[in-house]
Amino acid sequence: MSRQLFSIIESSRHPNFIALYQKLDIQEHCFNAMRKMIKQLKTHQPDYIVAEFFYGFGNNYAGVNISNLDVMLYSLQKYAPETKVIVLVDKAERQYVDKLNDIIPLHAVLVRPFSDLLMKDVLDK
Numbered sequence: 001m002s003r004q005l006f007s008i009i010e011s012s013r014h015p016n017f018i019a020l021y022q023k024l025d026i027q028e029h030c031f032n033a034m035r036k037m038i039k040q041l042k043t044h045q046p047d048y049i050v051a052e053f054f055y056g057f058g059n060n061y062a063g064v065n066i067s068n069l070d071v072m073l074y075s076l077q078k079y080a081p082e083t084k085v086i087v088l089v090d091k092a093e094r095q096y097v098d099k100l101n102d103i104i105p106l107h108a109v110l111v112r113p114f115s116d117l118l119m120k121d122v123l124d125k
């Protein structure tokens with residue numbers, strides 16, 4: 001049975017690893033909205049989630065939430081605590097990502113630019 005991976009694609013910078021996923025027998029499910037992915041978590045627990053990190057600089061994430069990923073990570077605690085989360089981040093925002101480990105431990109944090117080889121290493125862990 002192939003492993004399952006949810007990709008949350010919230011920007012055009014989200015990398016396309018489909019060839020790598022196919023080579024590793026990983027079935028990718030793509031979501032363009034966090035709420036749609038969270039709805040799926042209630043009935044399907046993927047092996048991995050790959051999502052871009054966007055820090056909340058003075059927007060609606062600031063204060064209670066750190067980023068665009070907080071609500072999803074809280075949902076994982078309830079519906080899929082074994083899912084491994086891979087966070088993609090720009091170098092300028094890397095300093096904020098570790099705060100997410102307080103919600104749920106992250107499997108990996110990849111800083112742009114990243115390669116297929118790096119992603120393969122993370123998926124093989």
